[in-house]
Amino acid sequence: MKKQICVMLTLGACLAFILGTSFATTSYAKTAKEINAEVNSALKVFPQHVKGGKEFLNAAKGVLVIPNIVKAGLGVGGEYGEGALRIGGKTVEYYSLAAGSIGFQIGAQKTNLILVFMQEEALKNFRQSSGWKAGVDGSVAFIDVGKGKSIDTVNIKEPIVAFIFGQKGLMANATIEGAKFTKLVR
Numbered sequence: 001m002k003k004q005i006c007v008m009l010t011l012g013a014c015l016a017f018i019l020g021t022s023f024a025t026t027s028y029a030k031t032a033k034e035i036n037a038e039v040n041s042a043l044k045v046f047p048q049h050v051k052g053g054k055e056f057l058n059a060a061k062g063v064l065v066i067p068n069i070v071k072a073g074l075g076v077g078g079e080y081g082e083g084a085l086r087i088g089g090k091t092v093e094y095y096s097l098a099a100g101s102i103g104f105q106i107g108a109q110k111t112n113l114i115l116v117f118m119q120e121e122a123l124k125n126f127r128q129s130s131g132w133k134a135g136v137d138g139s140v141a142f143i144d145v146g147k148g149k150s151i152d153t154v155n156i157k158e159p160i161v162a163f164i165f166g167q168k169g170l171m172a173n174a175t176i177e178g179a180k181f182t183k184l185v186r
Contacts, residue, residue, distance in 0.1 A: 030082050032186035035094055039084045042067035042112045042166070049165040056156075057116065062087045062123040064115040064181070066097045071169075072108035077101045081113070082184065085127070093127065094186045099179040109169030115140065115162050122159035132181045 030038075042065050047053040057063055066083030078100045084091040097113065117123035126132050141158035 029184075030186075032091075032094065035082055035084050035186065036091055038067040039065040039086070039091070042114070045166060046112075046114060046163070050163060053163075057114075060116045060118060061120050062092075062117040062126075064095060064113075064117070064126075066095065066113045066115075069097060069111050069113055070108070071111065073101065074106050075102070079179070083113075087123075094184040095181050096184055097179050097181055107169065109167050111164055111168070112166045113162065113164055115160060117160055118156070119159040126160075126181070130183070133179070 043057070043063075046057070050056075062085055064083060064085045066081040069079055069081030071077065071079035079097070081097045083095055083097070085093045085095060117126065140160045140162045141156070
């Protein structure tokens with residue numbers, strides 16, 4: 001029995017390493033141009049994943065897009081990504097997302113996050129904070145819209161709405177609870 005558990009743990013560690021290195025990015029700070037290009041790509045595919053997504057974004061007071069978030073874990077996990085806050089379609093600030101976790105987890109994935117600020121007050125509080133934490137400094141409604149599902153701005157009354165889409169890889173959870181957003185200088 002102990003031998004089977006050791007084999008399973010070894011296989012799991014190898015799988016996490018292989019997946020983690022498959023999604024690994026060079027560890028350097030992205031330029032504003034690189035971040036904006038990735039944000040543009042994420043915004044382009046968002047309406048393909050969420051019907052009504054473009055109209056929803058147009059109704060927003062501000063939109064934070066963090067594309068290509070890398071998440072990996074084997075017991076202890078973490079995630080990181082860099083993106084841009086856009087107001088009126090223009091980038092006004094850059095942010096990073098970082099989070100850590102402990103618990104039953106194995107695997108790695110790359111995903112996109114869009115935080116939609118539906119109320120001016122929520123956007124103002126986010127921008128004025130130094131190290132805003134989801135679920136602590138502001139409540140975020142996670143909208144589960146699989147490919148092909150649609151959303152309606154009339155039905156969503158939350159001040160901040162989160163969409164996670166375009167997952168690639170194998171990791172079970174999709175949440176941003178406890179993630180810290182930090183303003184970047186670019």
